[in-house]
Structure formats: structure tokens, C-alpha cells
Amino acid sequence: MALQDWPEQLAAFYPSYRRAKRQGSVSDLSYLILKNESQPIRTGAIASFPDVNALHKGFDKVVEHLPLFEKSDAVPEPPNVLNIALRIFEEANDMKDDVWREEFLRLSNGKKDLLAAHGVRRVSFMLCRRGQYPWYFTIRDKEGEWIEEEAIRNIEPALAYQLELSRLSNYKITPCFADARQVHIYHAEGRDNPGDQRFFVRALVRPGRLPPSMRTAEFLISETDRLVGAILDALEVVSNQYRNTDCNHISMNFVYNLNVNIEEVYEALAGFLDRHGKRLWRLHVTGAEVRITLEDNEGN
CATH class of the missing domain: 3.40.1350 (Trna Endonuclease; Chain: A, domain 1)
Incomplete structure (x- = not known):
């Protein structure tokens, strides 16, 4: 298992880059709202696994790498994010996309208490197959049940805002x-x-x-x-x-x-x-x- 975590201060809007890179959405005016207020700290963790068995064995360790979460007036919602990559390089380790989806939902709902304790608001699973662009499934907590954000399936969560x-x-x-x-x-x-x-x-x-x-x-x-x-x-x-x-x-x-x-x-x-x-x-x-x-x- 490869694991990396990082703290990040949430900006009021996506930062600008010195070199020409990704664009912001011109219809997203959220950067005009509360731009002078301080933003909460979000902690993210990214990990990769070679197959689904390794994912089940190492999932708890990845989540526990995130800080514990206590709800407050300043931070009323869970702030943290989790990104999981699966290196599906062998056909024997692969499954149909619908089967992968059900596997991710079953895993997330089985660990809902652990995810809540560490303030995880989103889990993004990325299927990495040889010669293909990664396939994304993004899962969020909706009133105590983890469900897929189907509207942004197969897109990087950081780019989802560009769908407008x-x-x-x-x-x-x-x-x-x-x-x-x-x-x-x-x-x-x-x-x-x-x-x-x-x-x-x-x-x-x-x-x-x-x-x-x-x-x-x-x-x-x-x-x-x-x-x-x-x-x-x-x-x-x-x-x-x-x-x-x-x-x-x-x-x-x-x-x-x-x-x-x-x-x-x-x-x-x-x-x-x-x-x-x-x-x-x-x-x-x-x-x-x-x-x-x-x-x-x-x-x-």
C-alpha cells in the first residue's frame, strides 16, 4: 500500500495559476461570497492498492491517518477527503464497473462510523487499468448512507465544477x-x-x-x-x-x-x-x- 496525506486550507475559490492551466467556471460566482472570511482546514489522504483484497485490508489504516473530527460552529460539516487508487493491471483482478461500484458502496457503508469519526466527507475511488484513462467513482454520505454521486461519475472531483x-x-x-x-x-x-x-x-x-x-x-x-x-x-x-x-x-x-x-x-x-x-x-x-x-x- 502506498499512502500520502496532506493538510490544505480551503480557498474561497479555485486558485489561479501563474502558467496557463485549468480554467475556472465563469458561471461560478462563489468566489465573491465570504471571500474575506477564513476557511477551514481540510486534510486529504491518497492511497493505492494492487487489488480489492489489499483495499479491504488497508482501508482502515488509510482512514485512521486522518485527524479525528469534532463538529463545531466553525466547522459544522466533515471537511476531509479520501482518494483511493486501484492498480488493476492484471485481468484476474478486474471486475465489471457495476460490480466495482457495488463493492465500493458496500465497503464505505460498512465503515461509515470510522469515516464519520475522522470527518470524511467524500471518498473517490479511481480504477487504473493499463492503457486507459482512470475511471472515477465518487461516494458521499447522504443522511447516514454512503451513495454514489452519479452526476459526476468518471470525472475527477476537482474538475466536476466545470460541468456547471x-x-x-x-x-x-x-x-x-x-x-x-x-x-x-x-x-x-x-x-x-x-x-x-x-x-x-x-x-x-x-x-x-x-x-x-x-x-x-x-x-x-x-x-x-x-x-x-x-x-x-x-x-x-x-x-x-x-x-x-x-x-x-x-x-x-x-x-x-x-x-x-x-x-x-x-x-x-x-x-x-x-x-x-x-x-x-x-x-x-x-x-x-x-x-x-x-x-x-x-x-x-
Whole structure:
């Protein structure tokens, strides 16, 4: 078992970075609220295990590494977080994702008293398979029972705010899981008008390391075109479950800033309707947004 813990003061908003990295959500105005008040200290622990048996044997030790929690007026809610990575490199140690989910829920609920004693508010399990992007399950305590936060399945909890699910507060949303890991689909039903049913699609784009021969503008064109195709494929699958949806909406958010100019962005987006217009119309997509933060060669 590998274990690391760290104390961290919660900022009122996500910190800015000197170099161009992840963006904040422009619709999240929480940084304007109580910005002058001190924030509680959160302690986090991260551990990795080679298989599920090692996880069961070492889970208590990881939790006990966190400080004991006493509820107070200053800290009314449990502040601490736990991140568990499973190195599933052998097929014999792997299971289906649904089986893993049930295993994590069973483990967390079996240890609820221990988790409460150490002020754990969230446990994130990460499945690390060879040649694949990690698969995430995030579990929280809801009125004494640990349940999965399905709305942010398969996304790093630190990035979940970029889905901007708060914008969907007028709807009751149900996650629809897709094979494409970058694509998050939500079936929405109007709170005041249950007949208003639509899909909201969120996609977070992580550029990764670009080949030396590829310009950023070329990546923008190829990646957005590929992603739109993946979104429409996934939307076509889930549309068979909900046939009364209309006015569906797509949102793509480039997580990292891109060193391109606005003309290159227009060029990248210009051919979308020509290439995908018929499918967009057939799948009742009436709105789309692509969020990109541009930077120049000086990082501004």
C-alpha cells in the first residue's frame, strides 16, 4: 500500500495559476461570497492498492491517518477527503464497473462510523487499468448512507465544477452513462413542467501532450470534430430510452487554455454545420456552446 496525506486550507475559490492551466467556471460566482472570511482546514489522504483484497485490508489504516473530527460552529460539516487508487493491471483482478461500484458502496457503508469519526466527507475511488484513462467513482454520505454521486461519475472531483450542473437547477436531471469517457449526458425534466424533457450534454476536453508536428489550431479542428461525432453517437444511443426529448443542448469546455487566435477558432467551428448539421437536426439539438480560453505567446 502506498499512502500520502496532506493538510490544505480551503480557498474561497479555485486558485489561479501563474502558467496557463485549468480554467475556472465563469458561471461560478462563489468566489465573491465570504471571500474575506477564513476557511477551514481540510486534510486529504491518497492511497493505492494492487487489488480489492489489499483495499479491504488497508482501508482502515488509510482512514485512521486522518485527524479525528469534532463538529463545531466553525466547522459544522466533515471537511476531509479520501482518494483511493486501484492498480488493476492484471485481468484476474478486474471486475465489471457495476460490480466495482457495488463493492465500493458496500465497503464505505460498512465503515461509515470510522469515516464519520475522522470527518470524511467524500471518498473517490479511481480504477487504473493499463492503457486507459482512470475511471472515477465518487461516494458521499447522504443522511447516514454512503451513495454514489452519479452526476459526476468518471470525472475527477476537482474538475466536476466545470460541468456547471448548477445551471440546470430548473430541471430534475438523471445521468445517462456513455462509453465515451469525455462525454457526460443528463436527461432533464422540467421542475415546473414535467413535459419539458431534453438532454444536456457536457464534454470536457483535455489536450494532453500534442505531437511536435501538430499545431494547436490543427488539434482544435480535429479534436472538436472527433468529439462532436462521439457526442452525437452517444446521444443517439440514449435517445432510444427517452423518445420525447426536444431542444437538446451540447456544451464543450476546453479545460486548458489554448494558444490560438480567434480567427483559428472560427475556422475550426465553421464546418460543423456542414459536417454534422443533419444529425444535429435529427437528434433535436437546437443549441450548442464551445468554451475556449485563448492565450497569446506570452501566456496572457
